[in-house]
Amino acid sequence: MIVLRGPINSPQAAILAGMVPGNTLQVAVDRTGAAPVLVVERTPGVRAGSLTMANYLSVITCIDRGFDYEATIMTINGGIYDVRIARV
Template identity: 50%
Template sequence: MAVKTIAGIAAGSLTFNGYLSIIKCIDSGAVFVATITNISGGVYQVTVDPQ
């Protein structure tokens, strides 16, 4: 799943358990917001919530 900033700039990708369910929801028109909650080296912890 590609991740973009609010400005539309590519920021990386997300992989997590259940990401296919999120993709199905996005394909159906749902909008989600991802928030970085922790950064440790190159590992980012993110929460993904419906908007």
């Protein structure tokens, strides 16, 4: 099982407002661009940011195979949201 940890890229403050460590976000794949992007969403279709930590492409492959992942907020330091990504 893949478990990754790292920051949310380009976190959307308005969407992440009120979230605290321990809260979860859905992990999804955005395929609207030239390459797939791993994203976190507060609700389906509401992007809170993207993820590019080491091995994130493996998570995209697993999602393509039907596995679900979620991101748990571990720490918040200013505007930096550190999350743990794991299969649910």
